[in-house]
Amino acid sequence: MNTENCPPLLNTSQMTGDLGGGNANKREMENQAFSSLTTSFAVCLTGTKKGCGIGGCGACTVMISTYDPVSKKILHYPANSCLLPICSLHGTAVTTVEGVGSTKTRIHPIQERLAKCHGSQCGFCTPGMVMSMYALLRNHPEPSMEQITAALDGGFEPTCCQLRGTGQCCLDQEGGVSSSTKSVLFPLQRMAQEQQGRTLVFQGERTMWISPASLRELLELKTKYPKAPVVVGNTSVGLDMKIGGVHHPVILHPDRISELRIVNNTNNGLVIGAACRLAQLRDILMKAVSGLPEEKTKIFCALLQQLRTLAGEQIRSLASLGGHIVSRGSTWDLNPVLAVGNSVLNLTSTDGKRQIPLTDDFLSGCKNADIKPNEIIVSVLIPYSKKDDFVSAFRQAERRKNALSIVNSAMRVLFKPGTNVIMDLNILYGGIGSTTVSARKSCQKLVGRQWNEHMLGEACRLVLGEIFLSPSAPGGKVEYRRALLVSFLFKFYLQVLHGLKILDPSKYPDLPKKYMSALGNFECRPPQGRQVYQVNPEQPPQDPVGHPIMHQSGVKHATGEAVYCDDMHPIDGELSLAVVKSSKAHAKIVSIDASEAFKVPGVVDVVTASDVPGENGTKNEKAFVICVGQIICAVVAESDIQAKRGAEKVKIQYEELEPILTIEDAIKHNSYIGKEKKVEKGNIEKGFNSADEIIEGEMHIGGQEHFYLEPNSVLVVPRGEDNEMDVYSSTQYSSNVQELVASALDIQSNKIMCHIKRVGGAFGGKITKPSYFAVIAAVAANKTGRPVRFILERHDDMLIVGNRHPFFGKYKVGFMNDGRIVAADIQAYINAGCTPDESEMVIEFIVLKMDNAYKIPNFRVRGRACKTHLPSNTAFRGFGFPQSGLFAETWVTAVATQTGLPPEQVRDMNMYEGLNVTPFKEQFDATNLRKCWTECLEKSEYYSRKTAAEEFNKQNYWKKKGIAIIPMKFTAGFNKTFYHQGQWTKHQAAALVHIYKDGSVLVTHGGVELGQGIHTKMLQVASRELKVPLSYIHLCETSTTTVPNALITAGSVGSETNGKAVQDACQILRKRLEPIIQKNPEGKWEDWIKEAFQESISLSATGYFKGYVTYMNWEKEEGHAFPYFIFGVACSEVEIDCLTGDHQNIRTDIVMDACFSINPAVDIGQIEGGFIQGVGLFTMEEIKVSPEGKQYTLGPDTYKIPAVCDIPEQFNVYFLPNTRNPIAIYSSKGMGEAGVFLGSSVFFAIRDAIASVRKERGLPENFTLNSPLTTEQIRMVCADDFTEMIPRDKPGTYKPWDIEVA
Ligand SMILES: Cc1cc2nc3c(=O)[nH]c(=O)nc-3n(C[C@H](O)[C@H](O)[C@H](O)COP(=O)(O)OP(=O)(O)OC[C@H]3O[C@@H](n4cnc5c(N)ncnc54)[C@H](O)[C@@H]3O)c2cc1C
């Protein structure tokens, strides 16, 4: 065998991007022969980000260029670098975002357009988007909108980024694709040819990676190392190693073996090499489908259907056909189709060749049907279908694209020629058990039967009898999964009937028209959109305020030059930190044994509470085990991997105690945080007595993960003098980090310098928790005297940080027959988790905002925060209003249902009008609420579309449309809370502005750039006030050294309060300059500044804004709790599939009372992003918790946030014209959070569609829906014969997989 030990790993592949030369990186690479590419980029190149590490978010996308020995072409494809072992890249070119364009050289048109068209907010995943688009353009210089949309399927989050419904591709605009598209810089082809004859061996510390040059060598190696995996895409093995802790001492990589890449058209079908990637398979099948007769390609079409939604393009470009078949996950989508299609595996080994069928026995791992340890799959025969064949594939996932199926299936029937008599039937399901399962016995019993309704009924009964799903099955959703078994079967039945009719129209009856709607799936069409705002026509042209100025860091986001905490270059002597977390929800710690951790090479120390010299946290968050995920101690080591290995070795012994996990449990145990909060107006008893009717109901609203793309990160650097420390943190609250670190180290705050350049998304999840992470890192740095970096892994971040509060509400509402609500009595609970955190504030917000847009004369709302043994829930965009608003709209909808009136009519008649007071006696003017309502009704063409939807619903039995229009009264800012311990809340803010002798201006303020564009707006403010162009002004970071005691950046008011401070500082400076300007009015800015300096005029000023004064007197139940109100209305239309529960967001129109926006592009981005985050909250995102209190959903694999396919096909945002807000700077309003609640319009549109289903079927119309309104809930509430026939288990007779904590 021709083996060769390769030189240092980084030299094995040439990269088009500059790898730089971080020391830590080299150290890491030498230790980690098998590490993923992201590990290296994370330190050396700032562009490629790590958002999840498991292929689910797309932030790490790079382009791989490789020579294909079969086509003899260089192929380019996008790939998730977090799953790319470095060894697999030998002989390939890797282009990172740095290789595409940079501000130092030239930016690429993709980068330019993304930045100029406001395509980034926090910017953390923007380089990944750029790389996806770049790879697409390398292969398709003129891509279609569909291709562009598909290229962005790979996990990017439209919540935070604005690849949004403009309908216009940035590349369509002037300039188009530049010819500057760089070519790969070295002769890949020559390299590949040179390497053809050589076997490559990479020997790491723990793993040997062998890439044989020939099939013969591969077979010899497989005989020698039968347990070694044959890794192609590494998307399955890689995850087993990363998440499952599996270790492989030897790995075989057959990528250069041409026999495994063949594509042959044979008489029987297509023979496709096992190393062929799924993206290539798609292209091959598409070509075959377009070139062959339809009857031969039915299996190919079914495969193509699954390939359209299987993962994202990055994964499809890596994952291989052979890897898919052999790893045979239960939810893998292609295997059931390949099996019903009678595919054949061509195997070979040193013993010779053989063929085995790809059957259900193979897929379930039956020993006698499996490949042998020394065999490999060379190729797969996918046969042509026959004339009398019917083949269909189905899948339903939590999200339409890039989400594993909940259940999938493939079905095939072969009829006796010219008849509808079943000759052969094959049905397979995925997602039911641990492997793909077959309804083999049922199929056998149905052979010989005619394809008619009797057969269908029998088939459903047989399948439900044969395919068993335990009520405790992992993954939960048991009844839904059972319902999908028969729903898919019914769809197949109709598809075949329809196919028979087409084959022989004279012989078979027409499918009833309204049943046709069961056929076909929703397609993801590229979103279109319109954004309408006003600019003041009298404004001087050089004044940037009110204009859609590009995000200050937009270009750097797109080039990857924008630096986040983890991108900072390693510091000499730097250590990495990993935490040891509680695995129990409620327990006493008996012992902590860290002795094994110290034995791990590279481990430097273990840090515990006893190492904290000062205060250990606030009195609210002392360290003891009261939830799963609680941090017990920390391990610091020379590298990240070593720290994690060390942490795994720490042994904790617990004495378990009974946990309280759900709101129901907490109520039972009287377990609360803080006192009950209540507001009441009118006379509730009298109100109910006067009502024509009274209804009561309940609702559960699940929590929500923040899912910012940048996980919590901190780097602490001791300065070595006077106990000074620099703390670089991804926090929304710089002064809290400073204060807590100082108090933990028992030193004064003036020694701790907290710096924040920018944060990769926060949404409230980086307010309280980053301070604790900083304290842990600072204590470790203090103990070791070395810099310490602590970057949370995605799963740790999701476990530790806490979520949006799960909510449970009860209502009693009295109303008149004409729809007027006269009394409402509301009880609200939230699951706070194990510590107070911000839960009191959240329940206060819920109580204060429960009226939403409605004037209820007699109104009482009470709220309690429940203390449980879950990770402490925390702030989240909207601070409880999305929950209370959804609940309010639920009881208003219930009134509409009960009275039989249209919901919009009940909303309209109960809505606030003109001058008003809230239930807590705060005055406000609802004129703009009414204006938004009228404008939205008109802009959305609500009534005509409602009529059209009703007409559609009459014609379609299995698909229904729904439409809803939802008003909103939201507030900016806070009332007195955790942050504001005085009697009043003052949203104070400060800024520091320097003018240098060359005329350049440096602005700093206390707000943090979280992606919401605060720095961009501050530059606009400074430009207007100083009357200098934006190009003169710079803003470099937020720091406690320049602005002390800054409040949190949250509550939608960060820009306006800090804006007032910047304005103040600039006005002070301008006033000082005024005499000089008057002396020389024709002079230039630079001249005036020089002159001012000569005249000893200070060119530095602090600006201060005392803040809005707000207060709330809970005893009197009155206050001025919020600085001002924000109104908005959204109208959404959806279509649902009653058989699967899937839904399509068709159109949304939002009218927002944004007044005079400082930057409409930024504000519209906030509204759109917030809206999509609300769509996720209310229709998709589910946090799953075990009966023991362990959160299951800890990454993008199990927790689905909306993707590009969830943006409404038509998405319009309008600013209400001619409105003013005298309170905020330049008459603006804070738009950071308001959009989230408007996502509920999709919830109510789905409800409307469901109501239409239930009405048609004679089912009760006063049904209960909880949030999120997932595919599961939609399907199960659209009850029909199929949901009737599934087996149901009596609650209490089994242990469920998950519990409802809301
Ligand atoms: C983020 C993400 C999303 C995903 N989404 C989906 C989805 O929506 N639907 C879906 O169906 N799947 C999905 N998958 C799973 C994906 O389809 C599989 O992981 C992939 O097909 C495996 O191929 P691979 O080449 O990466 O396998 P590898 O990880 O390289 O190998 C997997 C196994 O196959 C064996 N093997 C590979 N080739 C051969 C051969 N020629 N002969 C013998 N043994 C061989 C290896 O020994 C190993 O045991 C997803 C995966 C990820 C990471």
Ligand code: FES
């Ligand atoms: S970091 Fe690679 S896909 Fe998320």
